[in-house]
Amino acid sequence: MTGFPFTLVGFDMDGTLLDTSGDLAAAVNHALASAGRAELTVDQIKPMIGGGARHMLAQGMARTGGCDEAELDLLHRRLLDYYEAHMTVLTAPYPGALAALDALADMGVTVAVVTNKLEGYAVTVLDALGLTDRFATVIGGDTLGPGRGKPAPDPILEMIRRCEGDVATTAFIGDSVYDVRSAKAAGVPVIGCSFGFLDRPAADLGADAVIDGYDELLAALRRLGRGV
Incomplete structure (x- = not known):
């Protein structure tokens, strides 16, 4: 030393x-797709990472049309469920x-x-x-x-x-x-x-x-x- x-x-x-961008982007896009939203690219999602999953998803929802807190709660759970099963596919x-x-x-x-x-x-x-x-x-x-x-x-x-x-x-x-x-x-x-x-x-x-x-x-x- x-x-x-x-x-x-x-x-x-x-x-x-x-x-971790590939796996996080996949989780965000899974949640977006479940709500009928357009998917985002990994490069679009990268700047959204850092403040936690809910913050990341909220930015993704804002980018694709916005949402209220109840919908964000529902989609946040979907994102987490997907991510739990796919954490290290690309990481x-x-x-x-x-x-x-x-x-x-x-x-x-x-x-x-x-x-x-x-x-x-x-x-x-x-x-x-x-x-x-x-x-x-x-x-x-x-x-x-x-x-x-x-x-x-x-x-x-x-x-x-x-x-x-x-x-x-x-x-x-x-x-x-x-x-x-x-x-x-x-x-x-x-x-x-x-x-x-x-x-x-x-x-x-x-x-x-x-x-x-x-x-x-x-x-x-x-x-x-x-x-x-």
Whole structure:
């Protein structure tokens, strides 16, 4: 660990560690089709990901004509039922993600996942991909209760507590404004991923640094640690 500035690095999941866009888009389109709506492309759905399944579906419904809360409740359940049965058909780690996790582990850095995906779903996906044991903890959007997912600081602070870390030596990696706002509210430096599910240019996320791929992660963390 000599010379490395962080002892704990947290990762968002969808659009950061894993490309889940194909499976999430299929679930959204299943719900849309059940309501007689036109399907959306994966690229149209990608910017909707990050705030949880209901938020994602609400944006999809708005894009195809809108809906009321009762219809959204019904379709949200249909989306979840479909996704539960098709979570890892297309989902895979981003190129270089596993090598970056290995490199951090070799330096004794603790890694964790903080996602707005439901905790049970996050663990199921990580289990299916054989990744769960890599992480000290997995915190989902429902782990701490309503209103305490990202962009609130609570899940990142809970990650630090569970991992017996310190705000001063913790960094976070994500692809959305939810990740950036959560990390900054927790007092933690944050790196944005330009390859994620962006709803705006990566430079506009407000992150302390941006990477275009996992081969850039360790160098970016070292620069953050030096305050560069």
